[in-house]
Amino acid sequence: MKAFFLLIELAIPLFLGYIIWKKGQLSILYMPVIFFCYAFIDRNLSAAISYLIYAVIIGFFIFNNPLFIKRNIFAVILILYYFFLLPNSRDLAEVRPIFFGAILVFFFVPLLSEVSRKYSREQLFGALSESALIVLILFIINVILSTIFRYMPTGTGYYGTTSGLLYGSLSLDNLNILPFAGYIVVRRGVKDKNLIFLMVYLVAAFFILLTFRRTVMLLVVLAPMFVMVELLNFRQFFEFLKYGFIITIVSSLVIYQTGFLDAFWERYENRKLDERGLEKEPRLMEFEMIYKDMFVYYDYSPWFGYELFASHGNYGKGKLGTRSLHTDFGTIMHASGIIGFTLYLLMVFTAFYSVWKRTKTREDYLRILFISMAFVIFFMSGRWHTISSMALMYGLLYIPLGKNPKKPPNLNFIKVSSLKLAPNNHVLIK
Secondary structure, eight states: OHHHHHHHHHHHHHHHHHHHHHHGGGGGGGHHHHHHHHHHSOOOSOHHHHHHHHHHHHHHHHHHOTTGGGGOHHHHHHHHHHHHHGGGOSOHHHHHHHHHHHHHHHHHHHHHHHHHTTSBHHHHHHHHHHHHHHHHHHHHHHHHHHHHTTOOTTSSOGGGOOSSOOOTTOOGGGGGHHHHHHHHHHHHHHHHTOHHHHHHHHHHHHHHHTTOOHHHHHHHHHHHHHHHHHHOOGGGHHHHHHHHHHHHHHHHHHHHHSSHHHHHHHHHHHHTGGGOOGGGOHHHHHHHHHHHHHHTSOOSBTTTBSOTTOOTTOSGGGTTTTOOOOSHHHHHHHHHHHHHHHHHHHHHHHHHHHHHTTOOSHHHHHHHHHHHHHHHHHHHHOOTTOHHHHHHHHHHHTGGGSBOOOOOOOTTOOOGGGEEEOTTSOEEEO
């Protein structure tokens, strides 16, 4: 695995240089690939190199888009506000990765909006689909190699599993990119009748179903349903049935001819989901705990929060031990208070509203519905500062901001007022 990780790490700057040279500013849609790579590799090189690469990425796009601020002023205010709060952190080394992830998210929200307006919708989706395909392929390779070499950095896989598929160093929150990648890939596969895209999606989907990350599983299964509804019309009805039949047959063969079902039920029992009622769900308890901390016990400032990304054991009077806050509401309120949470909501609203004004077709409405549903679900499961998934999500969201293809002039239509009769009764066209 070390050789594989080193190969990926060395390839990242080469990929970055190539994609910027080849695609120019459109390369911003390939940045989720780089962020995802750093999410699952164990770094052999200094962390300073990755931060330098992040600085180059941000610097390149800011240099070419100096007016990006106007696309979402609240994102820029959040950057300044989080730097203002940073000196209050007692352990800068611990919060540094999450802090820079959050700052990158704030930068990418307006930058993606600005860049997306320079290209056509077809160019945007084409780049996104290639980026998403690479993400899923890397995910599949990581799972296969981790399983073959029994690579478990923490001693176990997800939720204590030690057998079957393993996912290496890929943390649960970094799985959030997979539903967006799956949606994009399956849409490209169905629309272009591309079997490579469809097969990559199916393999990735089966691997994802064994993670037992419930929110990710649900969205990955729903993705092709949204795509089918979007592309379905009377002319394509039989194609819809054909693809549905193919997916059903392939899925059935995988389920019944492999150990998928046994592995699925084994992991289901390990999670003990049937023993957990909603009233015992820690994520729902967070809302009440944060409210009491701020407005009943006054343990920390309701305006500025407690401290950036230091929730481990520092909320709810320690009732949940050292468990960190999981929901976006909890992490943002605890880290930056009402001011930070309000700015975050305004940033998100500005992004979605700018797209809503350009949303006209069934394709646009279904896409924004899928993204909105995913956003709400991940708001509850948390990890809004995961830059790989957020960059891909906003890239997908901003497609309606792209340029529409210019329609050729209608030469068959001539205004009557432009017709005049010449003396020889010939028609003159002005």
